[in-house]
Amino acid sequence: MKIRIAILGSGSGTNAENIIRYFQGHSTMEVALVLSNRADAYILERARMYGIPYIAFTKTDFLSEESILPLLDENRIDFLVLAGFLLQIPEALIQLYPNKIINIHPALLPKYGGKGMYGNRVHEAVVAAGEKFSGITIHYIDEHYDSGSIIFQTTCEVLPTDTPHDVAVKVHALEYQFYPQVIQETINKEFGLTPDIK
Template identity: 45%
Template sequence: MPKNILLFASGSGSNVENIANYFQDDSRVVIRAVFGNNLSAGVVERCKRLGIPFYGFNRAALSDTTGMAGVLRSFEPDLVVLAGFLWKVPAEIVRAFEGRMINIHPALLPSHGGKGMYGMRVHEAVVRDGDARTGITIHYVNEAYDDGAVILQESVVVAKGDTPETVAGKVHALEYEFFPRAIESLLFPANG
């Protein structure tokens, strides 16, 4: 029986598409749906093109934690993946999927994490603070922003003269390479 993944996204959906492409020929994995809070985001069109159901919701729907958790449970997810989702997931939903909900952050946590730290804001902080390295952190979701147990970190050098845009490019490359592989390793542990 295949493993079911649910994805959450708020933006362009490049990580959603990368994950979908990674698993497209893997019969062990089914991306059941993508959930998003922004109906005008690029992820909506990507989902149409990829043939993945997209479900939009607003803050009221997310704050109905019993209802939302029930909807999510109906997909029988083995893993819930926040792939560029910017809203904080309510504690009740986090608890409903404890140990089965992960997030990716575009920095080496605990550096540059927390409320309001996403996307270019993170890369601008890395350059402003003169960090020698940056990268990605894939972690379990808990009730605080960017605070769950780390699953994987990968890093790159921040070179002299790097801009937030060049740092973003380096970090995106890490996301595309390692995020799908981390998902696969969680779904199919090597020794399990």
């Protein structure tokens, strides 16, 4: 039996595709479902291309326990991964999946986090502040934006000449390199699995 992962995203889904590819043929875990709060989000098309079931839902549906919890149960989802997902996670979902929902943030939390801080807004703030480093933070989800316990951080240098786009390129490279690996390690830890080499 494999640990079944659901990916939640609101945008183009580049991180989601990277995660899907990483877990293809994995012995103990698989991406079993892709969910989005936007019916036109390209993440759904990426799921379709890889033969992963996908569902779009409204914000109202997501906040309703009667809608989202049965959906996850029907699909036998064990672990949730946020990849550019912009809605706040309902408390009922956090309680149902304790330490089994993780997110990636494109900065070094606790700096540049919180409601409204996502995507290019983060990189613009980093550059405007004259930061010498940025990076990624992978963390557990709690009832507040970007405040759950940190699982992993790594950095990249921000040069004085870097634009927000330059920083975004560096941060995306870190996301693609580390997020799937940290997902695997976190699942091993939370489910008591023996670490394995993919």
